[in-house]
Amino acid sequence: MARSMHVRRPATLASLAAELGVSRTTVSNAYNRPDQLSPELRRRVLETARRLGYPGPDPVARSLRTRKAGAVGLLLTENLSYAFRDPAAIGFLEGLALACEDAGTGLLLVPANPEREDVAAVHRAGVDGFVVYSVPDDDPHLAAVLERPVPTVVCDQPDLGNVDRVGIDDQAAMHALAQHLISLGHRRVGVVCMRLARDRNDDFVTPDRQQAAHFHVQRARLAGLAQAFATVGVDWATVPVAERFDHTMASGASAAAQVLERDPQITALICTSDILALGAMAELQRRGLRVPVDITVTGFDGIREAEQAGLTTVRQPVLEKGRAAGKLLLDSAERTRPRAVTLSTELVQGITAAPPRGTAEERWFGP
């Protein structure tokens, strides 16, 4: 059975129909609606298809006609590979993948390079909807997504007005964590946070920049901190807040060093992510500082590595976040839009937070 040597133009539904002497509709039905034609004819169609090497209806043409792509796009403005490096992002992806799987939908990772402002990839994506995960609110890719006439769910974003949203109450969660530290007696603290905007600023952050941060999550967490500490009279403007563009343990370490250099007297180092916190702890250890005896460290996210390290942190349901985002997008039963899902968080009291060396009492009543 020699294979046809002249597969010039690959077979199409039309050519197959012509070969069979039936209409294109019938061939289409053979694939999509078996009940619309006799089993015998269907058998013939499929057999001829095999003989002609027709691989079945072209997915793109079908998508055009049916106006369904069978996939949702995921936009995360980061080097695409970043998503596979950050445990929280992985958890989110897993949840989203689960939701897609349940719906039999594909998940398209859109290559949105944060460096180039090349929005073309967003335009090129043949998807039925978008999930946008943690991008700066002034990101051009986000703007491009919102211009596409497909449903969109944003995650960890500020309220965009008329777009579905999934997230947690970052500000309240961080406020709660701060109060925990306050109740332990901490008043003089330092902060390490992730990038606040698209420009790189591996340095201290002015209050202005904090409030104008384009990453909603970071802005909210810092706001929660400032708010909580304001209630006990801490002037937030005096608190050293070190920002790092890259979200790595190395960043956490260097930021911790920077903060300690600025104010060696701090009793607690608050990090806006577990990764940063773990890096900070490594740096502290390097300096011979014992956690939590000499200094308290906290994180945010509740990743597994943090749990193993006994980090005091805020656990957020990252997997659920992804799953909720997917469900929101796919359960397009078009309820009242926009919809918003706010998931709950949990304060994890690990072993990295303790009262400062001078206890709370000592501090209040003096030596």
Next chain:
Amino acid sequence: MARSMHVRRPATLASLAAELGVSRTTVSNAYNRPDQLSPELRRRVLETARRLGYPGPDPVARSLRTRKAGAVGLLLTENLSYAFRDPAAIGFLEGLALACEDAGTGLLLVPANPEREDVAAVHRAGVDGFVVYSVPDDDPHLAAVLERPVPTVVCDQPDLGNVDRVGIDDQAAMHALAQHLISLGHRRVGVVCMRLARDRNDDFVTPDRQQAAHFHVQRARLAGLAQAFATVGVDWATVPVAERFDHTMASGASAAAQVLERDPQITALICTSDILALGAMAELQRRGLRVPVDITVTGFDGIREAEQAGLTTVRQPVLEKGRAAGKLLLDSAERTRPRAVTLSTELVQGITAAPPRGTAEERWFGP
């Protein structure tokens, strides 16, 4: 500026052209070939587009015409979310994502549920090519992919004849590991391996099943072991090999228990993945067995967790594997096909392998 209340039918390139009194070609050019029309007209086109809420050329229609989807599909027959759970798979994904990113291509995760034999998702995927990662060689999804008239790269698969391939020499790598154990003096060993076929068999494996395994990687690794131990006179049929369907630490633990129950005298437990090995070690610890004093344990993959645990294993470049697969698919400079990339591995001598209690000499020359 009130928003148009009757966005009945969304604007199309044609309606935009009509509105402007120009041809569709011109509108198309305004988006795709700015040099083909006067800047002034282009400006008008774009402005009118904004006014009419035209979101730019429809990606699907464009794909149909240009025969380019701008995405590659990834098939891994597992619950889609599994990919985000297994460190090796994550590494592969990261590498693949990197390659896609470089090429400005999207990455579509195809939902291929291994339970249902629903191949429709493969047919529905609008992609320019496929990467197939570690699926059983008799998987219907794989067959469906191969029928699609797009380039395909398989990873960790047997040679499929005329399909590009990326992988490592699993058999040789495992053979080397086995020889290391042999040189340490191990002769009586047990094995824990991942699933060998699509059916669940959480039990011992017959030599037949080993040789007929549908997962190329596992088959090759077991073959490497058998081959190496045969050279020192070990009858492989007597070696307990426990298979586990789920790739989790819990599986590794239960399989280790099963093997030890069958033959408590083994001096080494060889696992075909790090995850299984880590689970096995947990079980051994639970039983009060010291590694490597009482028993040697080895893994395969070289994931980070294994490194931290000091596991003796084979490191394979998972990230490079993904990247190579992507490159092969995207650098479709159509060289001589099929092409094959075999990456190198490295024996990692950790601290979990040591000579058996009775040294090699004692064993050879008897007490």
Next chain:
DNA sequence: AATTGGTTCTGAACCGTTACGGTCACTTCA
């Protein structure tokens, strides 16, 4: 005066399907 060349825009063909609204022959039922 005719030719050449460049820019700007157009017409028509094509990409491969599926949705929609039929037609037609053949029962079935009163």
Next chain:
DNA sequence: TGAAGTGACCGTAACGGTTCAGAACCAATT
């Protein structure tokens, strides 16, 4: 016997673009 179904299949019209070979125009060159 005629009306009403029913099952099997078909024709046409989209779906929303891109592409290619020109047309029309104008300026510059021969």
